[in-house]
Amino acid sequence: MISEPELVGGTEFPAALEPLPAEPARRGPRRPWLWALGGAVVASAVWAGGLVAYGRQEDGRGPDLKGYRLGVDPCGRAKLDGLASAFGRRGEPTNPITVEQPALYRAQCMVPLEGKPLFYEVQVTYTVHRVTDPGPEFEALLNDPLEGGEQVSGVGEVAEFTNGGGQTSLRVLDGQAVIELTLSPNLMYDGVGPPPEPPELDPAATRTFLVEDVTALMAALRA
Template sequence: MISEPELVGGGGFPDPVAPPLPHPPPAPAGQDTAAPRARRPWLWALGGAVVASAVWAGGLYAYERGQDGGPDLGGYRTDRDPCQVAKAEGLAAAFGPKGVSPDEPLKVDHPALFQWSCSVTLASKPIMYTLHISYDLHRVTDPGPEFLAVREDPQLLGGGERISGIGEVAYFGGYEENSLTVLDGQAVLSMSLQPTDDFDEDTNQPIEVPELDPAAMQTYLVEDMRQLMTALRS
């Protein structure tokens, strides 16, 4: 979830010199002559700023907290294999039905971060494609700033076209063509379609990979990603 940027303040100017205070009149007989200690202005100002910041932050993030005090995970679960629950009906209609996984899935279950990445084949001919799926669930920190940093800085191999209509923020394409990456609260999900092999072992010749229509690919990926997000929350 994307949070508001912090307000950075503080000038570089010295405090003005205060004029000397007049001596207090003598206290009446029998009264304590010790004057009360004055509170330093910067102390109460700092305390007020801290309290105000805490109240502001509490009000801003109250709706994001879960019942256990951690971030609200939005119903996303960690007991579902993304490649099994992803129907990929849009891509399967264009590139052939889902097949077996060509690689072993990678699963990391850490108190701060859950990750699951896997892939399935789509049995199209003459080119077979592989659909790669990754699912990250951030259990402690807000993934929003890092997500935007990667996507908005070409040096971080992100890029792509920002699109609307799915998740909180979504990008199509970029460093990986024919891909969709979505930020949805504490979850970051991605789908990318790549040729499984561009070399024909029977003829010992390279296979010409056809150029895919970006508009059609975006439609397929958004449709299939929306179904996957629902499956991971049910």
């Protein structure tokens, strides 16, 4: 905050200055793009400052990522041996959609399981919280009666298994990382007759495969 100026050498004010000549009339309003450019420069400076600040955090003051790597393709590292053994051969994954920010890295992609007569898809979501603790939010959703599922032990710090609506998922919190696998059938509909119903899956068997594959993926993301 700028304080009031102090008076030096007494309380007398200097003599009034000679009036300045009148400012010539403006030829027109200031171009709005100049203001936009100024705003962009300020925003860039703030963004760069955030990157520099986070770089200092990574030097020793940031959270421990427990070896989880940033900038990796989770589908490229997801072998999915357990799910593939039950639902079909692992196909070619999609390219990940990524979000890279000073506070967050997230990659999401899809791996097809080419079974017969039905194809399945596994959505892989990999999130690393680079600044804040994801634990409170994870546990809040775990205890939400509308969003929460069944807690699973033996994988990560906390894990949640959900089954319903034709899809099954396992979401795992491990330090600053959250890894989620979601299995769903690829129901092709040609518009003739009633739409196909999602098949009934054995939740216990599917959960076992998900735990196996998430555990292997967690190790691969730290390699």
